[in-house]
Amino acid sequence: MLYITGTPIGNLEDMSYRAVRILQEADSILCEDTRVTRKLMTHFEIDTPLKSYHDFNKEEVTESLIEDMKHGKTYALVTDAGMPVISDPGFELVSRMQDEGLPYSVIPAASAFTMALVASGIASYEFTYFGFLPKSSSKRSEKLSEIMHHQFTSVLYESPHRIKNLLTEINKIDSGRIVSISREITKKFEQHVRGAAAELLSKLDDEIPLKGEFVVVIDKYEESETEFTGQPKDHVTSLVEEGMRPKDAIKLVAELRGLKKQEVYDEFHK
Missing domain, CATH: 3.40.1010.10 (Tetrapyrrole methylase, N-terminal domain)
Structure with missing residues (x-):
């Protein structure tokens, strides 16, 4: 047994x-x-x-x-x-x-990511747990770009010495994205802070000590209608410039615009 x-x-x-x-x-x-x-x-x-x-x-x-x-x-x-x-x-x-x-x-027992999700104040009807990001800088950027364009709420773990770098990267992609940070869950100095990425970045080291293991909850990606006015090729290019792999960007643009993936692929590679 x-x-x-x-x-x-x-x-x-x-x-x-x-x-x-x-x-x-x-x-x-x-x-x-x-x-x-x-x-x-x-x-x-x-x-x-x-x-x-x-x-x-x-x-x-x-x-x-x-x-x-x-x-x-x-x-x-x-x-x-x-x-x-x-x-x-x-x-x-x-x-x-x-x-x-x-x-x-x-x-059964608690998992830090479920407790952080519950405490985040971010919709949890559909969410994806990503665990820890890759250590390689290139793979890390690719994965974060994928997360920042994910259509569900995202949950991931981060260490105290990398949390500032993570929020800096999130801020570069979308400074207004709602993010929740949880640390020291169930312990004496338990803390949950929610706000725009830029706001949370400014609070690190001061209101949010860089101690303990962090759980980060990121609100889902919502494409505004104005972003659909350009050509799909330009849309893919902008996502690639943010760090997403071309094949992932093509797939996402096709899903968001209701197009066939092959159509977007063909236009992007013209």
Whole structure:
């Protein structure tokens, strides 16, 4: 049996009774960083053995874990904070459990991105979770351009030393876009700030300390009617200049204007 067990993202009082019981009863707990998980175990007086399971060893240990569970062993999978598998290792193990027809269950807990979305004041009927942006500057610019032209609300994670750079890039593309920043969620200095990109950028370092992990919620892209008056080719060109890949820009322009993608492609490449 495998229990995919959610843990608190900051405030230990958010730990559920069920999660504590599962961690106590499991034969072993699979965790990213044993040092981090051991603090949680100590707080709740749980003495279940810990076993490392992370991006660097998951391929080596997954099959042995499957064999253990075939022979009756029970594991609990946790992450350093929040729900396992979300932007963390684990989906491969769940996939193998499915392949082998082995039982597993999910023990719920908070995820920072859902809590930030709820606290943002930005419409959440349709949204896309993007996780962390790529580290490569070129790939990062491409992804951010895609996000800034996305037709749904977007949610992403950012580190404190990159948040200013992120807001600067957002500001260059659309300084008036409504953005919400959440930090230190469930902790003592929890903070949620919403406003235009330019406004939030001006508040960094002052009203918004560069401490803690950040969750950024970006309002959806809305194309004004006046932007459709130009030629599709010019529209694609402007998106490419903002950092979007030509094929993505062509697809977006076709969707926004109700045109066939091939038509836009042909015009752009004339």
